[in-house]
Amino acid sequence: MPLSFATDPSAGSTAEQEAYRHLLQGVREGRYRAGDRLIPEDIATEIGMSRMPVREAFRRLAADGLVLIRPNRGCVVAGLTLDEISETFEMRSVLEGLAVRCALPQMTADSFDELERLLDRMERAGAASGGDWVLRHQEFHAAIYNLSRRPKLIRQINALHVVIEPYMRIWFDYVNKPLSARDEHQGLIDALRAGDVKAAEAVMQDHILGTAALLADYASPDRR
Amino acid sequence: MPLSFATDPSAGSTAEQEAYRHLLQGVREGRYRAGDRLIPEDIATEIGMSRMPVREAFRRLAADGLVLIRPNRGCVVAGLTLDEISETFEMRSVLEGLAVRCALPQMTADSFDELERLLDRMERAGAASGGDWVLRHQEFHAAIYNLSRRPKLIRQINALHVVIEPYMRIWFDYVNKPLSARDEHQGLIDALRAGDVKAAEAVMQDHILGTAALLADYASPDRR
DNA sequence: CACTGGATCTGTGTATCCACTTATCCAATC
DNA sequence: GATTGGATAAGTGGATACACAGATCCAGTG
Structure with missing residues (x-):
């Protein structure tokens, strides 16, 4: 695909x-x-x-x-300033939080297995090229949101992913190892398995804002 | 304007x-x-x-x-289905919640006075034509968000307002009195004055989802 | 009554032309 | 030597004419 x-x-x-x-x-x-x-x-x-x-x-x-x-x-x-990048991550955090909240009630045991499978794929891609990891990462997130039955929401989230994708690639190529990919996302899956909607939303928001912070950390002292 | x-x-x-x-x-x-x-x-x-x-x-x-x-x-x-309308309000609730959260720290005593003034204008417009009230209402919300210093967020919120505007007009023309306009929005101003970021965000979310519920109530049994 | 086969309409892409704005560069001037 | 000014080139934005293909509609046919 x-x-x-x-x-x-x-x-x-x-x-x-x-x-x-x-x-x-x-x-x-x-x-x-x-x-x-x-x-x-x-x-x-x-x-x-x-x-x-x-x-x-x-x-x-x-x-x-x-x-x-x-x-x-x-x-x-178009290029994004540092401020615009973090603004984009802020928007992602609330929108994807909402998407998780809507998706969780639709999840079955199969869904969790699917997510584990995608997480594996993502990790394997992490060893190889950066661009591939970024796509696998988007795929993992998309798998969750697609369950939310919110087409407009999904589209908007997608658009935000696309806007920051070039920066994700640059960043990933630089750090060149799949950050704490497994830990981060395994935690997310666990929160989903627990079935606590509020908690899952919070985990997703933290995950995204955490990524934003890492990316800002990398960009800020380097570009100045 | x-x-x-x-x-x-x-x-x-x-x-x-x-x-x-x-x-x-x-x-x-x-x-x-x-x-x-x-x-x-x-x-x-x-x-x-x-x-x-x-x-x-x-x-x-x-x-x-x-x-x-x-x-x-x-x-x-394009027309919106009932599902799409409520989806749009859901997205508004989290995005405008975020906007309030970002705007509140920027607010001064003058800001609150300005909001009161806009609320008055909105109420006066409510007595007249529906279309005018919708614009004044958008203006009131925009006055808050514009303080957030988040241009992309503001633009996105604006786009969502535009999409549902035709439905707001129809709805308003039908109910033809400014719902609980003053109460609702006065409550919002009070929450902002209190300076509690978390609370203000929650009030905004409730306000928007409340409007969505009213609109759905009007549309649902009528159109069926 | 369902189906087929045009006739027609309209959306879409191409090619070409032109007016006007912006960018570039070089020379004259201070 | 830096700046200004104007000629020139490049590119955008819009108009127009035309060809083509996909949709739509309608009548005729089985």
């Missing part, structure tokens, strides 16, 4: 979809980097279409917060 | 901006109703431009969740 999407990829027709996918993947994987200028002409020829679908894709990406369109000055890949 | 925006209105150039504003206002005010088909040709001539900027505006609106674009079948105004 390839990358997932920030907004509904089926909203828009063939060529526009392809342009959107192409650009989205490019940004997520870090091939297009923050501040890079995106020239419709070039991208259109790159993927073999005219400029219009590309321009339309820009608008979707802008709404996702992935690029910035300034009148008469074209389209650049 | 006219209507505010879901996404950054400055992202896009003159004609596209105008198309976006026009469509956004139309949806918010209920001039375009859920299920209405939006024909680029018609709208383009309506506001005196070609179809291209209109099509681009569609993409932004689709990303905001206000319209639906189905491949080869054009653009229709």
